[in-house]
Amino acid sequence: MERETIPLPFPEERPESYVHRVTKTSGTSFYYAFLTLPRPRRDAIFTVYAFCRAVDCAVDEAESQQQASEQLAHWTEELSLAFEGHAREPIAIRVGEVSESFSLPQTLFEEIVEGVAYDLEPRRFRSFEELGRYCDLVAGAVGKLCVRIFGHAEAWADDYAANLGRALQITNILRDIGPDARRGRFYLPIEDLERFGLSEDDILGTGEPRLEMLHFEAERAEAYFTAARRLVPRNGRTLSSAEMMGAIYHRLLHRIVASGFPARGEIVRVPRLEKLFVAARAWLAMHLPGRGHR
Numbered sequence: 160m161e162r163e164t165i166p167l168p169f170p171e172e173r174p175e176s177y178v179h180r181v182t183k184t185s186g187t188s189f190y191y192a193f194l195t196l197p198r199p200r201r202d203a204i205f206t207v208y209a210f211c212r213a214v215d216c217a218v219d220e221a222e223s224q225q226q227a228s229e230q231l232a233h234w235t236e237e238l239s240l241a242f243e244g245h246a247r248e249p250i251a252i253r254v255g256e257v258s259e260s261f262s263l264p265q266t267l268f269e270e271i272v273e274g275v276a277y278d279l280e281p282r283r284f285r286s287f288e289e290l291g292r293y294c295d296l297v298a299g300a301v302g303k304l305c306v307r308i309f310g311h312a313e314a315w316a317d318d319y320a321a322n323l324g325r326a327l328q329i330t331n332i333l334r335d336i337g338p339d340a341r342r343g344r345f346y347l348p349i350e351d352l353e354r355f356g357l358s359e360d361d362i363l364g365t366g367e368p369r370l371e372m373l374h375f376e377a378e379r380a381e382a383y384f385t386a387a388r389r390l391v392p393r394n395g396r397t398l399s400s401a402e403m404m405g406a407i408y409h410r411l412l413h414r415i416v417a418s419g420f421p422a423r424g425e426i427v428r429v430p431r432l433e434k435l436f437v438a439a440r441a442w443l444a445m446h447l448p449g450r451g452h453r
Contacts, residue, residue, distance in 0.1 A: 164220065165181060165213055165216045165220075166181060166184055172249070173249075175202055175253060177209075177249045177250070177253075178202070178205050178209035178249070178250055178253050179202065179205050181205075181208075181209040181212060181213075181250070182205040182208050182209055185208075185212060186431075187212075188404055188408065188411075188429075188434060189204065189205070189208045189404065190205075190208075191407070191434045191435060191438050192404035192407060193205070193403075193404075195400060195403075195442060196400050199260065200308050200309065202253075202257070203257040203260065203308045204308055206253040206254055206256075206257045207301060207305065209250045209253070210250050210251075210254055210271070211271060211301060213234065213248075213250050214231065214271060214272055214275045215275060217231055217233070217234060218230070219278075219342075224279055224280060227279055228279060231275065231279075234272055235272055237251035238251065238265060238268050238269060238272070239265075241254045241255035242255055242258065242265045254268065257308075261307055262312070263304055263307055267300045267303055268300075271296065271300050271301060274293055274295075274297035274300070277293055277296075277297075278344065281343040281344060283345060283349055284347075284348050284349065285348065285349050285350060287348045287351070287379075289348070290346060290348050291325060293346070294324060294325045295324065297328060298325065298328040299320060299321040299324035299325065301324065302320030302321065302323055302324040305320065305400075306320050306398070306401070309397045309400070310397055311398075315390055315392075316390075318390055319387050319390040319391065319398070319401075320401075322383045322384075322387035323384070323387040323404075326384040326405065326409075326412075327405070327408045329377075329379060329380040329383070330380050330408050330412045332346045332347065332376075333377060333412070334411065334426060334427055335426065336362060336363070337421070337423050337426075338426065340359070340362075340363055345359050347362065347372075347376060351372055351375065351376070352372070355369075355371055355375075356368060357369060357372055362422065363422045363423070369420075370419065370420065373420040374416070377416050380412055381412070384405060384408075387405060388402075391445075396445055399441070399442050399445040402441050402444075403437075403438040403441040403442055405441070406438065406440070407434050407437050407438060410429050410433065410437050411427065411428070411429050414427050414428075
């Protein structure tokens, strides 16, 4: 598997244009789910995504653990400078600008860096409680930034972000079992392996007990998707983009399950046209009268 890369800024390229290009060229579901937002909110979301991708790549592209640690320290420093108005990196400059516009807490960006730092060395999660904390850092914190960009800082909105974040991150883990293993990473809880009498190597195989465990993890993701949807208010059109993202990832989860949780070969993906269809359907559903649960 090739290492993930992030494009370099063009000479004289504006920070706003750069974060848009980073997001668009990545092929991320973020891009399709948030195109319907008004431009200021969309650009803010793209900034959050570009920051996450830059921090991820700081670890994944590093030639050594020391280099990765230095890169994360660099981004931590850039964050501090961003909130002081003195950032140097284009992405960090935009982080400072959109954080001022949408009252985004610095602590949530710091949590993202803290979560990515888990991957500096091979790590195992003994329990789902430990894995849940990791999901809250790398995905829940992102969700909490997004709901604030949508105009919500209420407790229910943070709960919504946390549940959806766990659903998305577990889906990512199930999709990337093989590539993660090749990097020495394994995210499924050890207690679940023991429950089903499996080893890490078994998860890369094709046995029936493996499928039983992975179906168990997929059902856990399903429960978080459901919990998030139940928190959407009846007048929750402001969360349409988040629900579009959730719908795309929910479709991805279904594709992973239908494919038998492959750990070798091509990574399961949702084709671009299917993403657009799923996103459009989710948007329409959010705009029907009486949509929502609260």
